[in-house]
Amino acid sequence: MDSTDLPPFPDDIPTHPLLVIDYALLKAGDPAEVERLWTAATSLGFWYLKNHDSDDEVRGMFEMGAETMALPMEEKMRYEQGDDGISFGYKAAGANAVDASGTLDTAQFINVAKDDALAWPERARRAYPRTVDARMDSTIKPFVEKSLAVNMTLLAVFNEKLGFPEGTLAKQHLREEFSGSETRVLYSPPAGKDTQAIGAHTDFGSLSFLHNRLGGLQVFVPGAEEWQYVKPIPGHAICNIGDALAIFSGGILRSNLHRVVTPPGLQATHYRFSLVFFTRPGNSVVLRALKEASPIVADAVVRSPDPSKYDTGVTALEWFTRRIKNQRIKNRTGPETWMASRGTEHTEHTAVSAGAELRASA
């Protein structure tokens, strides 16, 4: 599937602009580019990333996703992630809720653990469909390596700007430690306007490296009235901060609400594929603001209206398991299950987004 075969993103609908960050300049330590990344990461927590040098790996991953989604359903279901809060493997459409009232999602996922990609041909975490195994060496491992390089570079920039001793954030994301880090290809069918392929959420981990061909991703900008589309730009990744980095930084880095709805305009008639790599902390890492490592972070926590948010008392594995498990529709007892799946988002955003969902389904 090539993006040139797809209808363009309409030019007459509002979108939310993001800063374009040049990865090549960041790697070269360009001070102005570092400042621009810092602005993006501390405001909405979303930005475009260009010159990330992963186009070939991204193309291969989209092909792997298409090959996997084309397998017979019965075969995909043998690798379903299940209801225990593990996200590696296949996720069927309708397995998750997208809101407090239990509306079903429409996205299928194939999620491959970073630990499995790096351990291949050994199995570290679980087995995958044959279409995944067939591309571990040629496609998945190279994509995981590129994504890790990008995200670790971004983490090093944040480490310095947050005033941490060198390597502080890297230590929370050790390559050798098992973690929830994974790559995901998402697949959702054409659907009515505002159908939610994925409901409003913040990402669970530290950094997400996302590749979009079609529209459909929306952000809820704090203070805005409505969800706003983020327009895909060819060759540009979309990067965002997740809960873990928001917590480590005492809220200085922002983990913003987003969701995936039907692509706009003529794009709505196409199946939507997207690709993400999620960097998440090692399983044993406790999610708390790293106050003792930086006076900047210590100060941010003191000034926060609710400092307790930055001392969760749980490990990354526990945080992640809770969020995944309570999204699963099989585990739903009522709206409280949805609430139990929530992350670091502000209550007022959740309230507004719940209102938007009600209007969308009315």
Ligand SMILES: O=C(O)CCC(=O)C(=O)O
């Ligand atoms: O498909 C997209 O554009 C975003 C996916 C996403 O937010 C997620 O998988 O967490």
Ligand SMILES: [Fe+2]
């Ligand atoms: Fe997300």
